[in-house]
Amino acid sequence: MQSTDETTQRPIDPVCGMSVDPARAAGRAVHEGQEYWFCSKSCEAKFIAEPAKYVKPSKPACCDGHGGHETKAPVSSTSPHHASEADYTCPMHPEVRQSGPGSCPECGMALERVAPLTRSRKRQYTCPMHPEVVQNGPGSCPICGMALEPLEAGEEDEQDPELTSMSRRFWISAALTLPVFGVAMSEMIPGQPLQARVSAQVLVWLQLALATPVVLWGGWPFFQRGWASIKTLKLNMFTLIALGTGVAYAYSLVATLAPGLFPPAFKQHGVVPVYFEAAAVITTLVLLGQVLELRARAATSGAIRALLDLAPPTARKLLDDGSERDVPLEEVVAGDRLRVRPGEKVPVDGTVVEGSASVDESMVTGEPVPVKKAPGDPVTGGTVNGTGGFVMQAERVGADTLLAQIVGMVREAQRSRAPIQRLADLVAAWFVPAVLVVAVVAFVVWLLVGPSPAFSYALLSAVAVLIIACPCALGLATPMSIMV
Structure with missing residues (x-):
């Protein structure tokens, strides 16, 4: 990484x-x-x-x-220079600040370290x-x-805004898509009881009202990604999703608002057939796939935060004058002598120089039995000192510790693409232009040799190709396979 x-x-x-x-x-x-x-x-x-x-x-x-x-x-306020100027402050008199520990000149209370600003x-x-x-x-x-x-794992427990947005879009879209799907499929019921009670025009307008927020609001992220893929000439699954749902909705909108543009032969029950349910269902299914994929990545982020929590925020440093002081973990450097008391976590990787203890290393080895540590034995940051205290010398700090390397590898695995994702990208790179070519060919053939009105039949054929080719199955299969 x-x-x-x-x-x-x-x-x-x-x-x-x-x-x-x-x-x-x-x-x-x-x-x-x-x-x-x-x-x-x-x-x-x-x-x-x-x-x-x-x-x-x-x-x-x-x-x-x-x-x-x-x-x-x-010059940033988070630079080490500025951080050191206001290292410690008094809880009772926040205006009192100084570099290093000490006592408040106003009340004599021990100063407390200001939270590091580097996280901001x-x-x-x-x-x-x-x-x-x-x-x-x-x-x-x-x-x-x-x-x-x-790019770097953070310690804060952040809510993924994309997961929140996609989840909200999915649930609202699902609630609106179900009645659209029910109205469209009611024609398959013997006797068509719904059509016998409600006019076909009313049902089409009902589908338009319900499908519009699903496609234009719920599917807006897919239109953004599809447009970005076209601009960069890196066609992918979202290119077809945006084209398929967009063309289906646009065609259905024109058929609803201006049915006179279509010949009478196109009409069924006095209305032109529409694809509102196809556009809404495809959008909702792809939203479900995105939610599943984002949840899988969020679970990995939770594991990273759990790993970060293994490292203590401070370490007890032995100073040259024999005194001891708690310092932030980021201030520990290689060569520092640190005291680890019973029940505390080992702050960084190093070697025991004084004392002996039993250290729980299950974080690294998975072995629940504590390991005896004596002078000369190595200790790993994030492990827990059970009984006995010892003094250690820091050897690997910051990104060089074993814990930081584990976090880095997990983070890298989270960002990398699974083999099935790379295969999906490869297929989409060829599939998208192939579908577009087939749609154009279908339009041209129907326009040249199709029955009258040739243009209407050619347009309907091209729209049908784009809708059928919309990869909603791919949008679900890839994230579900990643979760499994």
Whole structure:
């Protein structure tokens, strides 16, 4: 897994502001002797058309800088210098602040350390499907339109906004789709009892009213992703979903609002057949697939947070003058001597130098029996000291600890695509253009040799091809297989 430092050193796409890996960049251009890299062909085309628009001295609205340019970073309130200026404060007199522990000059109360501000810094986000896309702050992938996820695992228990949005869209869409499906399928009931009591025009307008929020609101994320895939020429499953549901809804809307445009031969029970139920059902099924996939990723995020909770927030450091002090875990460096008391967690990886204890290492080995530790024995950060206290020397801290590496591997596995997802992407890359070709061929053949009115039959045939090819099964099968 790449570190944050390595990511921040990547060149920046001057058009959209994304961090770009030159080895995986979609395009490259040279302007006035300066080299620029791009995340997509669309960004490259925009830059080539108007390079001055993106390299002017003033900072673009969407970019933090340009690849290859050295920009002066703004001074952040989260820098170590500012953090150390207000390290400790008095609970009773918050205006009292100083660097390091001590007593309050107002009341004599022991000062308490201010919560570190580093957690409020900007986090970098990446796309689960396109890891080369990296940016500061949340947003959508410019290639596929998916919501970006944090590049580094966070300790805070965050609610995934995309999962919340998709779940809300699914449940509301499901409630509206059921009556649409029931009305459409009621024609199959012998005797058609519903049609005998309610006119066909009323039933069509009822389907329009119920299906409109499902397709336009519930399916809006799919239209965004489909459009993004077309702009970047990276066709995928959402391209067909957007085309299929969009064309079905548009055709049905025209058939409902302007039925006179269609010949009498098209009409059944006085109305033109519509596809509102197909558009609504496809949208709802794909929403269900997205909810299942996002829940699977959320479960992995919960596991990451559980791993992060294994590390204690502070460590008891032995100072040179023989005193001891609790310090934040991020301030521990290799070579520090730390005291671990009974019942406490081992803060970092290191070696016992004094004392002996029984340490619960089930976090690493799964073995429930505590392991005896004596001077010279290694200890692992996140394990629990059972009985006895000891002094250890820190050897691996921060991202070098075993716990941090485990978290990194889990996070990398979460962001990587499963083999079945890669297969689905490969199939979709060929399937989408093939479907579009078949739809065009069907339209042309019916237009040239079809019965009169040829244009109406050709349009209906092309619409039918796009609806039938809409990969709602693929939208469900892939996330369900990932969950299993």
